[in-house]
Amino acid sequence: MNIDSIVFIDNLPTLDLHGFTRDFAIIEINQFIKDNLKMQNEFIIIIHGKGSGIIRETCLKTLSKNKFVKDYKIWYLNDGCMIVQLDKKYFN
Numbered sequence: 001m002n003i004d005s006i007v008f009i010d011n012l013p014t015l016d017l018h019g020f021t022r023d024f025a026i027i028e029i030n031q032f033i034k035d036n037l038k039m040q041n042e043f044i045i046i047i048h049g050k051g052s053g054i055i056r057e058t059c060l061k062t063l064s065k066n067k068f069v070k071d072y073k074i075w076y077l078n079d080g081c082m083i084v085q086l087d088k089k090y091f092n
Contacts, residue, residue: 013032044086046081
């Protein structure tokens with residue numbers, strides 16, 4: 001399964017970053033990724049909202065630097081959330 005074949009996201013683990021500061025969002029994103037690696041969830045959702053784009057940019061930069069992230073993209077039905085695919089080789 002790849003990130004482009006995801007249609008329904010309601011059953012995927014979700015992190016909602018509404019109301020977060022930039023620094024706190026970075027911490028929460030990285031912790032959420034680590035937690036889901038332990039649970040062996042390959043796909044996760046991060047909701048960053050539309051707003052001014054600060055949290056979206058923070059999310060993109062954080063995901064691009066994280067070695068556990070295989071792929072990520074803005075979900076095609078809602079540009080306020082992102083689908084993230086975690087790298088299976090790091091599953092415990």
